[in-house]
Amino acid sequence: SQQGEEDPQALSIQxxxxxxxxxxxxxxxxxxxxxxxxxxxxxxxxxxIRSNEREKHSGRLRVTLDTxxxxxxxxxxxxxxxxxxxxxxxTGATSGAGSYQLTFGKGTKLSVIP
Amino acid sequence: xxxxxxxxxxxIKTRGQQVTLRCSSQSGHNTVSWYQQALGQGPQFIFxxxxxxxxxxxNFPPRFSGLQFPNYSSELNVNALxxxxxxxxxxASSSPLEYEQFFGPxxxxxxx
Numbered sequence: 414s415q416q417g418e419e420d421p422q423a424l425s426i427q428x429x430x431x432x433x434x435x436x437x438x439x440x441x442x443x444x445x446x447x448x449x450x451x452x453x454x455x456x457x458x459x460x461x462i463r464s465n466e467r468e469k470h471s472g473r474l475r476v477t478l479d480t481x482x483x484x485x486x487x488x489x490x491x492x493x494x495x496x497x498x499x500x501x502x503x504t505g506a507t508s509g510a511g512s513y514q515l516t517f518g519k520g521t522k523l524s525v526i527p
Numbered sequence: 528x529x530x531x532x533x534x535x536x537x538x539i540k541t542r543g544q545q546v547t548l549r550c551s552s553q554s555g556h557n558t559v560s561w562y563q564q565a566l567g568q569g570p571q572f573i574f575x576x577x578x579x580x581x582x583x584x585x586n587f588p589p590r591f592s593g594l595q596f597p598n599y600s601s602e603l604n605v606n607a608l609x610x611x612x613x614x615x616x617x618x619a620s621s622s623p624l625e626y627e628q629f630f631g632p633x634x635x636x637x638x639x
Contacts, residue, residue, distance in 0.1 A: 444626055453615055455531070455630040456570070501569050505626050512583025513621070515560070515628060517569030 418518055419502060425524040432489040434521040436502030437482075443505050445478055446515065447487050450499045459487075459500075494527045531620050531631035539637045540608050548603045548634045550618030559601040560628060561593060562617040570617055576601055577623070605636075613638045 420435045438445070444463045448456040462469045462478045462485065469476045475488040489496055499522045503515040532551045540546050552559050558577045562570035572585035576595035590606040599620070605612055615635050619628035 446627065448630075453564075453633070453635070455617060455632040456619075458627045458629070461626055503569075508583045510583045512560075512575040512577065513558075513626060514572050514575065514583055514585070515562075515570075515619075516572065517562075519567075519569045 419500070419521040421521060422519070423522045423524070425526065426492055428492060428494055428525055428527050430492055432492050432496070432523055432525070434487045434500050434502075434523070436485045436487070436518055438485075438502070438504045438516075438518075439483065440504070440506065442480075443507060443513075445476075445485050446503045446505060447474075447476060447485075448501045448503060448517075450501065450520070452498075456501065489523075492523075492525045494525050496523060497525045498523060531618060531629050533616075533618050533631035533634050535634060536632070537635045537637075539639065541639050542608055542610060544608050544638075545604065545606045546608060546636060548605075548616050548618075548636070550601045550603070550620075550631055552599045552601070552618075552620030553629050556620035556622050556629070557599050558621045558623060559595055559599065560619045560621070561601070561603045562619065563587070563612075564615040564617060564633070565611075566614070573603070608638045610638050612636065 446461045447459040473490045499520045501520045503517045560575040561573040564570040575583040579595045595601045615633045617633045618631045621628045
């Protein structure tokens with residue numbers, strides 16, 4: 414089952430604008446990660462934020478985490494057409510068996526119009 | 528450094544058949560996880576292998592099984608295929624020291 418939900422499900426913006434995607438989750442986590450997927454291909458890791466961090470930056474990406482609200486946001490600044498993709502948040506937790514598992518949301522489909 | 532590879536790229540099977548998907552992990556990674564991604568959905572965790580043993584499983588029936596080999600490559604086997612098994616199957620490798628998972632390009636399975 415899905416851990417949480419991304420919001421919005423789809424987002425269309427003009428090149429140069431900022432894109433903000435939100436993610437909510439349900440259970441305790443070790444960390445939260447954001448991944449990107451182009452056209453049904455493999456996922457590419459973008460950024461990881463640990464449960465004791467509130468904000469993290471990587472290039473044009475900014476991620477926030479609010480564990481009290483069980484939510485995270487991904488901001489892509491100065492978007493480019495090449496940013497067009499689906500973006501997924503994934504919460505990480507260690508199971509009783511010792512495996513580290515990722516639980517993904519349904520994703521936000523971002524379209525950046527040139 | 529070689530990335531995660533998966534084979535085949537696409538596969539078409541009929542209901543009731545069996546299928547084997549393969550994954551080669553990234554150099555230095557001894558943990559492999561398998562995910563199923565239905566159209567329009569996020570990936571769902573099937574199971575994880577570490578040092579040739581299954582050490583975690585998602586909500587999938589026993590007809591989904593796997594193997595990991597001494598070189599850390601892995602196989603996903605699905606028996607008695609059902610129409611709902613049609614999906615993109617993703618393999619991801621990782622190091623026990625890191626939380627980031629590195630995904631392969633996936634195998635698109637279609638069950639008719």
